[in-house]
Amino acid sequence: MGAMGEALEARMRDRLGRECLYVPSCRLGLYVALRHWCRPGGRVLMSPVNDDVIFFVVLAAGLRPVQAPLDPRDGSIDESAVPEATWRSVDAVVTTNLYGNPDPAPGLRARCDSLGIPLLEDAAHAIGSRVGGRPVGSYGDASVFSLSKHTAAKTGGFLAIADPRLRSELRDARDALLTPSRLSAELAYVLRPYAEAGVRGLRLVRAARAVMRLLGMEEREDIRMPLRPGELKQAVAEAPALPPFHSWVRVDMHDYRIAPGRARLRRTARLLDRLDDRLAAHLEGTRRLLASPWGAPGPGPVQPLFRVPILVADRDAAVAALARHRITTGYLYDPPLDDYATGLFTDPSPAPEPARWFARHALPADPLRADRIVAVLDAAGVRPAQAPPLPGAGPAGGPEDGAGG
Template identity: 75%
Template sequence: MRDRLGGRECLYVPSCRFGLYLALRHWCRPGGRVLMSPVNDDVILFVVLAAGLRPVQAPLDPRDGSIDTAAVPDSVWQDLSAVLTTNLYGNPDPAPELRAHCDRSGIPLIEDAAHAIGSSVGGRPVGTYGEASVFSLSKHTAAKAGGFLALADPALRGELAAARDALLHPTRATAELAHLTRPYAEAALRGLRLTQAARATVRLLGLEEREEIRMPLRADELTRALPAAPALDPFHSWVRVDMHDYRLRPGPGRLRRIARRLARLDGVLDAHRDGTARLLASEYGTPGSPPAQPLFRVPLLVEDRGTAVAALARHRITTGYVYDPPLDRYAGEAFTDPSPAPEPAAWFARHALPVDPRRADQVLAVLRAARIRPAHLSPAPEGAR
């Protein structure tokens, strides 16, 4: 990965969310304000809060969910402590423009590249513009664990490694065994067509952490946790959702699996790029899209996402990584500054259907057979471009 990122020093972390917390704690003083995308995993909102920072939601381009730098008022830029990109689904945020703004303001740029391990912007890889960037190894590589923090200043590696080690939980044999056997158990459930039954059992036992797209906010508990920030432990029940091992020191078996998966990355990126190109060229793609990136998921724009999700599910195609409603509507002003122009983000969040580009042909066949209509931007949908 050092070679892919132009020589940047890379530090292993057990998860992208952990790496982001590490970066925010290093570069941002508690009480600062961080510009971020409102169409994002809710876990990241809680990571920012755990770091003792105030999230500030950015306006977005409704065509692809990237940060719309031109729509950020000067008054917002002047009051920021950092900018955190999202690179949603692998679509790059405008890092050159964000870098320029950060340089003028004297604040750090931190790149969340969880979905963008093969994406580029401005002729450079995503992850080479910020003081730090954080990548996930559980997305494109499907290693189900791991990530890395890439550093512009290699001299910081020792300091950040020590901070990482102080926060890690010790390796647990039971967690390592569960990680190594999980792919075989999931394959068996799929082969026996028991996936839906297994999910129903989890719900019946009360073990499901998300009954809806967003996890329960639990506002009263969150209010009580805020004075303890910066610290991970008071926010653990939010930050761990969907990945309980997010701060676990990896065992040798886990690291070997990650290394094997990472060695196949080029082939995976080729498959994602090919599928992305087919999806974006369809009636559900964004008109005038640039050359295809190897997106982790392709956000097709559809009028009725619920009907589309149901149609895909009937063909055993699962839809995930939906981030709706936007974080400012989800969390409210008690926990985040709202976007100064919220409607473009709301429109994108409502119509985006994230699909795996490796299943492009199947997805398109299902959507067309179900007569799913594409969503089209009007010239100005309540403020959107």
């Protein structure tokens, strides 16, 4: 990665207090971690409300996903609802920290220690979140971060590791997976922000997306990408390996394995310089959205969320209302992975209903547009969802119940 990559690694190391490796994407970093810490054929506990790309990365590493029960307030893993038999059967845990809401890392760390299995933290949405007085990403044997989220770099991330002695081995594993940098890819990366700004200025978002689909540059027409079970079954038979899963893992980021050029690294460094200001803005917007009629504060303090999962009675109607005002809703993960992939490719959650409820009602709202989103939803008469009772609890109140984000 050269001196520029090493400078980025040093800055993240100072922030997190752990050795860090720059990676072209969070998904590649997670694949490197899974291959290092998990033997092929192992079983990995993970969240069913997650990007399907991450699900395919787990499969590509030669592992069997096992879906965990969730807390319906914020979509975090509910460790207390995981059966003891499941705990005894898994070989690793991968957190999600959905939208920046922390999974219960201290408890998961203790459980993994008692079982002698690794904890891997997917902190793609949570670069500014904290849990138990420590940053998300400081509990696992390894953690992965995305610079495509809070920094809006649209490229790059970090693999952070607890044991610095593993740096050389993991760096070599990363380098073996990289594809050479291409001038055309670098030029497209440099021009993309200007093109997107022009499209927004001309109000041509719908037309641009239609052209991208025609050119094969946008592969999702629905929330989940097509599973293609026949092809996936063949790919699983060839795991662990990335190439058989390339058509699934590359979705939304075709350059996920490309070695970064100087243009990417320079822009990433500039955006990383502004991270604390961005986090402050995300925190303020998160407070505004959590205070709205659709806010669903979860346990713990308010975090500078990447997206705020406000809870609405009719999610699709709310998405349509926002779209009429040119506010695009992304990062929807519905249906949950066990419903999407079925028992052919994953072990289902023992308590699937909280995940189904959350996936159906959560509307990921951009905190940087909090005031506009609140105004549009209010004018459209969007009703808040009534949260289901927590396991073992009595009837729940409205979504305003709770302590933090």
